Structure formats: C-alpha cells, structure tokens
Amino acid sequence: MNVYDGxxxxxxxxxxxxxxxxxxxxxxxxxxxxxxxxxKATNKVFSALGRIRRAKKPDALFGIVGCxxxxxxxxxxxxxxxxxxxxxxxxxxxxxxxxxxxDTKLLNIDLTGxxxxxxxxxxxxxxxxxxxxxxxxxxxxxxYCIVPYTRGRELSRPFKDILRDTxxxxxxxxxxxxxxxxxxxxxxxxxxxxxxxxxxSDLIKETAKLNNIKRIRFTSSYPTEMTDDLIDMFRTExxxxxxxxxxxxxxxxxxxxxxxxxxxxxxxxxIVDKLKAxxxxxxxxxxxxxxxxxxxxxxxxQTMEIAKKIKYINSYSFKYSPRPHTAAALMxxxxxxxxxxxRLAKLDSYLNELQRSFNESCIGKTMECLCEGPDKTGKxxxxxxxxxxxxxxxxxxxxxxKQLANIRITAANKASLRGEVxx
Ligand code: SF4
Numbered sequence: 424m425n426v427y428d429g430x431x432x433x434x435x436x437x438x439x440x441x442x443x444x445x446x447x448x449x450x451x452x453x454x455x456x457x458x459x460x461x462x463k464a465t466n467k468v469f470s471a472l473g474r475i476r477r478a479k480k481p482d483a484l485f486g487i488v489g490c491x492x493x494x495x496x497x498x499x500x501x502x503x504x505x506x507x508x509x510x511x512x513x514x515x516x517x518x519x520x521x522x523x524x525x526d527t528k529l530l531n532i533d534l535t536g537x538x539x540x541x542x543x544x545x546x547x548x549x550x551x552x553x554x555x556x557x558x559x560x561x562x563x564x565x566x567y568c569i570v571p572y573t574r575g576r577e578l579s580r581p582f583k584d585i586l587r588d589t590x591x592x593x594x595x596x597x598x599x600x601x602x603x604x605x606x607x608x609x610x611x612x613x614x615x616x617x618x619x620x621x622x623x624s625d626l627i628k629e630t631a632k633l634n635n636i637k638r639i640r641f642t643s644s645y646p647t648e649m650t651d652d653l654i655d656m657f658r659t660e661x662x663x664x665x666x667x668x669x670x671x672x673x674x675x676x677x678x679x680x681x682x683x684x685x686x687x688x689x690x691x692x693x694i695v696d697k698l699k700a701x702x703x704x705x706x707x708x709x710x711x712x713x714x715x716x717x718x719x720x721x722x723x724x725q726t727m728e729i730a731k732k733i734k735y736i737n738s739y740s741f742k743y744s745p746r747p748h749t750a751a752a753l754m755x756x757x758x759x760x761x762x763x764x765x766r767l768a769k770l771d772s773y774l775n776e777l778q779r780s781f782n783e784s785c786i787g788k789t790m791e792c793l794c795e796g797p798d799k800t801g802k803x804x805x806x807x808x809x810x811x812x813x814x815x816x817x818x819x820x821x822x823x824x825k826q827l828a829n830i831r832i833t834a835a836n837k838a839s840l841r842g843e844v845x846x
Contacts, residue, residue, distance in 0.1 A: 424512075424603050427554040428489065429456050431543045432515060438544050439522055447475065452484045454518075457491035459569050462744035465491050472503045484508070484525055488515040490573035493532045494747065500528060512574050513559065516542040534560075534575035540584065545591055551599060551793055551825040552807075553592035557585050557626060558604035563645060565672075566683045566750040567712060567743060570605050577605075579612040582621040589630045598827065599638035599793055600630050607641045608648040624652040631662045637827055638793060638809070640664045643710075646671070646686045649694045657702035664809045665702050666736075669694070670710035674729030675722035678715050681754070688729065695733055706781065706810050707733055711740040713770055714763030716754035718743075723766050730773055736781040736810060738774045742767050775837050782812060782835035789845055790814075792830045794823060806830055806842070814840040 432454060433443060444450055453475055457468045468491045475485055486492075486508030487499060493511035500506055508521045511532035516539040521529045537559060560575040561568075589600055602623065604610060610623045623641060630639055639662045646669055656663050671691055673679055679686070698705050711726060730738075742763040745752035785808070792806035792814055806814040806828070814830055830842035 424554075424556065424605070425456055425458060425489065427556055427603060428512065428515065430546060430550075430554070432456065432488065432518065434544045434546050435516070435518060439519060447478050448480060450479065450483055452522075453479055454485070455487045455489075455491075457487050457489040459490035459494045459573055459746070461741060462746065465494065469502055472506065476503065476505060484521060486510065486521070486529070488512070488518070490569065493573040494569065496532050497530055500530070513539055515539065536575070537578055537580055540580060545588075547595065549592040549595040549597040551597065551795060552601055553589070553597035553599070554601050554603050555585060555588050555592065556580065556603045557607060557610045557623070561605040562609075563606060564683055566681065566754075567715065567746065569746040569749055572748040574605060577609060579610050582612050582614065582625065585626060586629055589626075589636070590633065593633040593635040596825065597636065598825065599640070600636055602626060602639075602641040604641075605643065606645050606648065608644045608650075608653055622650070622652060624650075624656050627653075627656050627660055627663055631660050636662065638662060638664055640666065642668050644669045646684075646691050646694055649698075651697075654694070654697050654701050657698060657705060664811075665705040666708070666810045667698065667705060668708045668710075671729060671733075672710060672712050673715060673718070673722065674726035675718070676725075678718055678722050678726075681717060682712075682715060682751070691729075692732070706736040708811075709733070709735045709738045711738060711770060711774075712743050713740065713766040714743045714758040716743070716751055716758065717756040718758055718766075723770075726770065727773060730770065730777070734777055734781075735774065737778045737812075740767060740770050740774060779835075779837040781810075782837065782840055785812070785832045785840060786835055787832065789829050789831045791827050792842070793827055794825055796825070808840065812840050813838070814842045816842050816844060819844070 455468055455471060458464050468487060479485055484507040486506055488510045489512050492509045499509045508529040510517060513535045514531040514533050517531050558577060558579045560577045561570050562577040564571050608623050611620060613620045627639055630636055672682060672684060676688060695707060790808045792808050795805050795807060798805050802818060803815045804818050806816055808814055816830060829845040831845050832840050832842045834841040
C-alpha cells in the first residue's frame with residue numbers, strides 16, 4: 424500500500440510542477456511516507472526527520488504522511504517544531520494545501536473513508552506492475568495491530584471504480600495488476616442500483632478479460648476470507664499467479680486466540696490443501712510475530728512446526744513490539760527482548776533455509792518472468808518470477824524492459840536468482 428501511496432503523492436506533486444530528485448539538498452519538498460506497524464519503524468521516522476531538517480534547503484517544506492503521522496498527530500510538531508505538515512493515510516490527498524499556504528502548519532489525520540481515491544490524480548503512465556487498492560482499513564482487530572486505528576474500519580471501493588482503474592492501467596503500460604488491501608480478500612461491495620454483491624473473485628474475472636494484463640495477484644490475505652470462490656480462481660484463471668501471501672502469525676492456537684485471530688490451525692492447513700488441489704504449483708508465504716505476550720517455549724516450537732509443515736517459500740518475521748491503541752500492549756507477560764531475539768534468530772534461520780531451498784529447486788527451470796527495469800549498475804535487468812523471486816539477467820539486445828520473457832534459471836541463492844532469456 425505504501426508503494427501505491429508514494430506513487431500517487433508523486434503524481435499529485437507532478438501536477439503542481441514538481442519533479443522527483445534523489446538529492447535531499449536540492450528538494451523543495453520532502454515527504455516521509457511512513458508505516459507504524461512496528462515500534463522500531465516509528466522511531467526511525469523521527470530520527471530521519473532530525474537528519475532531514477539539518478540537510479535540507481532552509482526554505483524547503485518537509486513533513487510526514489501515512490500511519491506514523493496518524494499515530495503521532497500534533498505531537499509530531501512538538502518533537503520537530505519546524506515540521507510543515509502531518510497527514511494521515513486517508514488524508515494525504517490534502518497535501519497541496521501546504522503549497523498554497525507554506526507558512527502555516529498543516530495537520531490532517533482524519534479518517535476520510537474512500538474520499539482520497541476520488542481526489543488523487545490518475546497516473547498518466549502505469550509502471551509494469553500497477554498497484555490497485557480495492558479496500559481500505561480493517562475490521563479484524565488483531566490485538567497487536569495498530570492498523571484499525573491508523574487506517575480505520577474496513578471499506579470496499581465501488582466495483583466499477585476499481586475496474587476503471589485497472590482498465591486505465593492496462594491502457595497505459597501495466598502488464599500485472601496487484602490488488603491491494605489490508606484485508607484484500609475481504610473485499611465486498613454491493614451495488615445499490617442492482618443489489619449485486621461483488622467479491623475479489625469477480626474483480627479477478629473481469630480484470631483477466633483485459634488483453635494487456637497478463638498477471639494478476641493480490642495482497643494481503645486473511646485466512647478465513649479465503650472463500651471457495653476465490654480458491655477456485657487459482658484453478659480456473661491462469662493469469663492469477665501461483666503465489667499467495669497468507670499470514671499465519673503464530674503456530675500456537677493459544678497465541679492465535681490471544682492475538683484475536685479466530686481461526687484454527689486445522690482450518691489454515693485445510694485452506695492450504697484446497698489451494699494446492701486447485702493449483703498444484705502454488706506456493707505460500709507468511710508473516711510471523713515471535714515473542715507475543717505470554718508466548719511460551721512450547722508455543723514458539725509450534726510456530727517452528729507450522730513453518731516446517733507448510734514450507735513457506737518466503738516470509739516476513741518480526742519480534743512483537745507493543746503499539747499504542749492496541750490491547751496486546753496492555754497484556755501481562757510481555758516477553759524479554761533477549762528471548763524474542765533468540766526465537767527470531769531461530770525462526771529466521773529456518774525460513775531462510777526454506778527460501779534458499781525453494782530458490783535452488785528452480786535452477787534449470789524456465790519461467791515466464793516480468794521485467795521491472797535495470798538494476799543500479801545498468802548492466803542487468805531485474806525480473807520477477809511468478810513466485811515474486813527477483814531474477815537478475817544480463818542486459819542484452821534480447822532483453823526488454825517492462826515485458827514478459829521466458830527466463831531459464833541458471834543459479835540461485837537465498838535472496839535471488841540468476842537467469843538467461845530464452846528465444
Ligand atoms: S488482519 Fe492484518 S491489518 Fe487487520 S488487524 Fe489483523 S494484522 Fe492488522
């Protein structure tokens with residue numbers, strides 16, 4: 424979602440005559456697009472703001488947008504007095520107001536629902552991968568998560584608005600559509616005129632009809648929202664990539680209950696089995712939190728067990744960190760940092776091993792991959808496999824940016840693959 428927000432902020436400023444620069448000391452406006460999911464990330468935002476205020480041009484405007492802005496609100500101005508603007512994730516479309524009144528402080532952390540989607544400018548040229556938000560906010564209220572506070576209750580965008588965005592992206596260069604939402608597979612929109620209710624599976628079906636769109640994916644999924652119609656899409660729609668991020672967070676039923684994630688491990692495993700029956704080559708990735716309040720050694724071992732059972736091909740794992748406005752921050756039995764670090768190192772090491780093993784299993788295979796553009800050296804092109812692995816290919820006359828190509832995988836390590844374009 425942050426990639427989408429960043430792209431739209433850039434498009435909004437381009438409409439006001441700005442262009443992007445990598446040089447901080449040249450910039451007339453500096454925006455930190457922030458995430459508040461973890462405490463460490465929030466702290467980093469304020470250290471970065473301190474560095475920016477020392478390095479920027481004296482009259483350059485600077486501020487924060489996104490979830491840290493919503494979390495900090497007016498206190499951000501107390502911490503960094505010369506900050507110019509603080510705009511929440513549902514109000515960053517108000518950014519141009521600071522351009523009209525640069526001598527004021529702009530604070531807007533309102534939850535404005537879906538308003539921003541009507542006000543943000545459309546991109547004139549789409550990148551190869553177009554990120555299309557389909558819903559905003561979340562009703563799940565996991566006890567560790569600040570998202571329901573920062574992004575509000577769950578709202579699904581009108582079906583026709585999303586199709587308009589996908590068509591526009593397809594007509595301006597997109598090859599892949601990635602549907603986005605905090606609870607993306609919970610998408611549910613009822614058209615008042617017809618009474619018809621649309622789900623994510625309907626969006627996938629309609630998008631697959633667009634000739635220019637060759638790949639479709641969605642993130643991030645909640646296990647109990649993996650309904651049969653959506654699972655069936657993996658069987659019937661070849662443009663839907665055989666890869667799904669479906670966070671489990673913990674392998675312990677007790678911890679899941681305290682996290683307020685009301686699914687059983689058996690249900691989760693059943694969903695994975697159904698997905699594999701629908702699409703035998705599908706691979707799953709997950710997010711994990713270790714050291715949740717009250718997590719015992721035995722709970723943690725159950726997390727290791729589920730990782731072994733599902734064999735996730737890539738995952739994100741984090742130490743639990745208490746966030747404001749969440750129930751878990753008030754729970755007793757907070758786990759000492761040293762134990763969290765030990766558990767994280769053990770889980771990470773195993774997840775890395777799984778990732779390396781999957782990457783190595785790809786050597787010798789040919790996969791249709793999407794070129795995202797050159798790497799920093801300009802000597803290579805970066806492709807994405809259908810499993811979202813990064814694959815580095817020497818740039819030759821046969822390689823072409825922003826297009827699909829059949830790539831034979833020649834080498835692999837934990838982080839990435841190497842490959843060659845096939846004729
Ligand atoms: S489902 Fe995801 S976004 Fe929603 S509350 Fe839980 S962790 Fe947060």
